[in-house]
Amino acid sequence: MIRKTMAVARKEFRQIVRDTRTLTILLVVPVFFLLLYGYALNFDIRHVRLAIDDRDHTVESRSLTAAFVNSGYFDLVASISDAGAARLMDRNDVRAILVIPSGLGRAMRTHRSAAVQVLLNGDNANTATTVMGYALAIIRNESARYATLPTLPTGAPSALSPLLTVEPRIWYNPQLRSTLFLVPGLIAFITMITAVVSTALSIVREKERGTMEQVRMAPIGTASFVVGKTIPYFVVSFASAFGIIVAAMLMFDMPMRGSWIVLLVTMSLFLVGALGLGLLISSAVETQQVGFQLAILISFLPTFILSGFIFPISSMPRVLQIVTYAIPARYFLTALRAIVLKGARIEAFWVELAALTLFAAAVLTLSAVRLRRQWRSA
């Protein structure tokens, strides 16, 4: 049994190694995808081109300007007077304009309120909302400074000073960098596709070439055959997934707060499930072409949409939420985020590990059963 399984594994491994093109695809393309998606899929907005129309020219107005520039979100590209504003915005030379009215400095010093105006280009509503959030936060900060300055002789708090201020603390990702949220998702997404596609062709290829006919004449069980097929692809996809994780840490500053061992075990379970899913597809189809299409269809969209990679599962309709239980990437993603971002221990996500194990066992068993049925007929 073991000897037969290893014979299949060794043969398959030799075929993969001989096939340099496939090997390159399996090892290099995933990292390339990570770079591509990692840089393109970024919800953070930086370098918003800002123009300032300062009609006050006081210490306070300069301080407010400095606060915008120092925030890192805005790049000051122009100082303008009222007349130029519309033109700059029309030409898309700037996407935000801060108008500081004259008298701001005086108002601050005397604890009277004053309004500044922020003009935003709203052609992309999402971007505008985010930028507005940044602007409001900066202004609120500045405003708070004046409000709490003990300038009144009595030392009593001014009427303007807020009695309660919110001090948000964001855990795991204090700067709320969306890459930290996205990169684990990308790792799951890319790994899933690579693994499923790699094995989706491996059985059907033997059907097409006729070698399957020869193999099924041998006294070898389909379980040995399926497991033997999985082993070498596991080695390759493990190397590939490990490469992605290292690349994510180097290029996107993904932290690694938990245990490497736990991470690799979780990843292995996920990989075996994905490889098994590929084998199941491969055992069900008759041509490599259909196998490939089915693999992409089954791995790509569900993982992208239903795994919690981008869209939170909790805000999906109930029916879709139920569907997500069948998506292995969902469990891997939860566990992966828990490990790398939170440094969580295994107790926190054993349910996910159990689900991954169950999925892997189910798809491998189904592939063996399906294949046995085929070997027995026709």
Add this chain to the structure above:
Amino acid sequence: MSGPATGPLRAGDRKTSAITVDNLTKRFGGFVAVDRLTFDVREGEIFGFLGSNGAGKSTTIRMLCGLLAPTSGAATVGGIDVGRDPEGVKRRIGYMSQRFSLYERLTVDQNITFFGGIYGLARDRLAARRRFVIGMAGLNGREHTRAADLAGGWRQRLALGCAILHEPPIVFLDEPTGGVDPVSRREFWNLIDGLSESGVTVLVTTHYLDEAEHCHRVAIIHAGRLAAIGTTAELKRMFADRAIVEVHAASPIDAMRLLDEMPEIEKTSVFGTAVHAVLKHGTGGIAPAIKTRLERAGVPVASIAAVEPSLEDVFLEVAETPDRARVSAAGKP
């Protein structure tokens, strides 16, 4: 695993049957692919299985190999019931198909290692068998050549070698010589003769009728039924009381039409550029009459000669009139 080495044997030396087939039937829906087939194959025999495409040869082989369950009837291979223990059958047989399915990217050596592995051969035995197969297939010095780079004849012999790594007492060859040059075909048949001499039973399907002459016995299967069985000499005896005349004429088609009209002639068929006419009786003295008739109709005749029946004549005879042709060594070993 192989039979006791009793030296070279000829067909019929053995009393035991390697394969027994008893009323074997396979239906696919309403279509009867194999219809109540009954025959035996003796140990060490080279048994040819002839029939046109779709006659039911492959279906029969698949049932005998334990790949396909029979609808009714029974068969044993190496004493094992194919319906009851298909896995047991697999351990006792070797199988090679016309596609001689090797892994093209792997080398000769790696293919042998793989097939030895899935048959569960231990390391020592595999090493010995590897030497045997390399020698048998004439692949010395090519152990590290990729299967894809081997010429057809070598690949075919390597495929045969891979199919018999586990020394099965019974070997099934499904059109093993398809797409191989004549020299390689002859070498291949020498290997099969060798296997048979060492006691291995070989059941081979082919549609090259000349190859059937290598077989100790042949069965002709037509429309799922056994149409004839016996040695090639026995089969040809169905023409014992009828002569066959080979006519080389300028226009075979016209010649056939004219010959069919002659009352002495039972039927005609085209053989390459010639026409074979089967006479109703054993008299070969009809030649002058044929010549006169054809030439009077404007069809020049190059030659007319009585010929021995070939297997092709037999094949056409049983294919066209399956009922009258049960020659029969059928059933009795």
